[in-house]
Amino acid sequence: MSTVGIVFLVLGVLVLAILCASIRIVRQATSVVVERLGKYHKTLETGVHMVIPFFDRCSRPISLKEIVADFKPQPVITKDNVTMQIDTVVYFQVTDSKLFSYGVDSPIKAIENLTATTLRNIVGELELDETLTSRDTVNTKMRVILDEATDPWGIKINRVELKNILPPKDIQEAMEKQMRAERERREQILKAEGEKKSNILVAEGEKQAQILRAEAEKQTKILQAEADKAATIARAEGDSKAIDMINKANPTAAYITLQGFEALKALADGNATKLIVPSEIQNVSGLLASMTEVVASSKNSDKKQASKASDNKK
Secondary structure, rough: OOOOHHHHHHHHHHHHHHHHHHEEEEOOEEEEEEOOOOOOEEEOOOOOEOOOOOOOOEEEEEEEEOOEEEEOEEEEOOOOOOOEEEEEEEEEOOOOOHHHHOOOHHHHHHHHHHHHHHHHHHHHOOOOHHHHHHHHHHHHHHHHHHHHHHHHHHHEEEEEEEEEEEEOOHHHHHHHHHHHHHHHHHHHHHHHHHHHHHHHHHHHHHHHHHHHHHHHHHHHHHHHHHHHHHHHHHHHHHHHHHHHHHHHHOOOHHHHHHHHHHHHHHHHHOOOOOOOOOOOOOHHHHHHHHHHHHHHHHHHHEEEEHHHHHHHOO
């Protein structure tokens, strides 16, 4: 091979190498900052780009995805002079590669320091109990402050979260005792309320039972009174019918005297200590004679009726 051929071959290899070096491929969700002769020239987005070798200098790819930065715990003093250890998690995203490259040196370290100082300022205005119960408030304030401070750096702060809040050990023990006492107090309150409701239910049950018993006694007395009334009416009606039948039968003086004697006998069988005998009942022998005559006459009449019945049959 001649010298000219070798020269052309070398030139071809050099041209090919220069072409390969001038081609820059930028991956998805990344960007590249290009400096020409030490000065910012342009930002390469996703795709294939051409640069001038030896004149253009490309930076390392800058990720445009959301980045999660977990910072170590920071000592923070509350308004009531309690020192706590609080670690934070910051979610941020690069929005401007130029500002991110030239805005601040070591952006992650700058965000960490800014987060620590902002956290101390916010928590320093809160007491211990407020700090433990105001996570959302602290997160929101920190996000707004950090987002505003990192705008010149081309960084967007999406979220800030307090990961852990660790009070001193003696404070934790006091909080546990307070929590235990609060739970015991709630337990006693619930037990007292349960006993109260139980007593109320028992009292209401006794009240209802007494009302039902009173109603039952009332109904019993009413029914008994109605029964006595019906019995009295029935006895009176029976006596009235008996008197009517006696009157219709036209009783003799001997029968009336006999009934008076039976009434006197009933009075004598009672518990009365004094008896007043009417003047009409003075001659008991006369009464017995009259009764004998009544019985004899009734027997004779029975015999006559029987003989007549036999004659009729013949």
